[in-house]
Amino acid sequence: MNYTFLKWAGGKRWFVNNESHRFPLRYNRYIEPFLGGGAVFFYLQPQNAILSDINKELIDTYVAVKNEVDAVYRNLKIHQRKHSRDYYYTIRDRKTRTMATSAARMIYLNKACFNGIYRVNSQGKFNVPFGTGREVSFEQENLLQSSEILQNAMILCQDFQATIDMAQQDDFLFCDPPYAVVNEDARFVSYTADIFSWNDQVRLAAALERAKERNVKIIMTNVDHPAVRALYENIDGFTLDTVSRSCFISGNKEGRKAYSELIVTANI
Known part of the structure; x- marks a missing residue:
């Protein structure tokens, strides 16, 4: 799996x-x-x-999945429901306030962007274009299992x-x-x-x-x-x-x- x-x-x-x-x-x-x-x-x-x-954004995402997986998944469900081209660019430009919302943003953008590429511009802002108009989905069971596996890991930036x-x-x-x-x-x-x-x-x-x-x-x-x-x-x-x-x-x-x-x- x-x-x-x-x-x-x-x-x-x-x-x-x-x-x-x-x-x-x-x-x-x-x-x-x-x-x-x-x-x-x-x-x-x-x-x-x-x-x-x-990559601090990447490491913060792992920490959030390890420690706050339920909150991450709740935010992913919102992204899944609202997904569209316009919504993607709204989220891409949005600043987040918590580790869980930041992690959900990164996972959503990674799922919906072109070719799943992580790339930032000279200002450090994610700038990969929209990749798919199809529905995006996030499996709760898989994310929970990822969180469980991460419990045995020290995660460092x-x-x-x-x-x-x-x-x-x-x-x-x-x-x-x-x-x-x-x-x-x-x-x-x-x-x-x-x-x-x-x-x-x-x-x-x-x-x-x-x-x-x-x-x-x-x-x-x-x-x-x-x-x-x-x-x-x-x-x-x-x-x-x-x-x-x-x-x-x-x-x-x-x-x-x-x-x-x-x-x-x-x-x-």
Whole structure:
């Protein structure tokens, strides 16, 4: 059962469906520093987890679903009843006053926007256009189950390096960073380069090397780019693999094709 309540660009539902054999069978804590839609977390349903992201609106939404799920659902039902193109833009421009209404706003916009993309402008305002005139619906039982699974998680808004540095021996660290590379092609970069730079890729590699030395179990997915591969391929203890996956985020057919993805593991 899929208990993710957000569709996220670059999400890892494909990884769960095709690469779940890579997950370790035993580990202490599950740690994820780039939470996004949380597909891997909701698939594994770990008994002890640390989840984080630098996106405060995203993290506040998870906290609200964990702690105030009934209030979130009540607001989602209002959005479901009033859904239309005009209503979508009204909600997109509206400021919210409580964590529950903010979470419901984000979940609704994510459901109703074009391609489920999270993107903000230079003022930090969500600016994805309306996506569907069809009815939107929200399953109460699924949201309640998501809330139940989140009860076992510490949810933090912080830089990925701080979260990775929390990982200790036999913890399982799953990293799915935004894809930014040196000499980027157009893939993914238009909505990630401003929040995840090449310097961040270098910081990530250094943090993962330190975690590897602490005997943390690591799986990282990343863009299969020579510059990214070079950060890991000459370090003892990292195993590099590539898989092919489809990308459906692009607004044109040319962008919707299969891509090679890099998987880096250690201590698995």
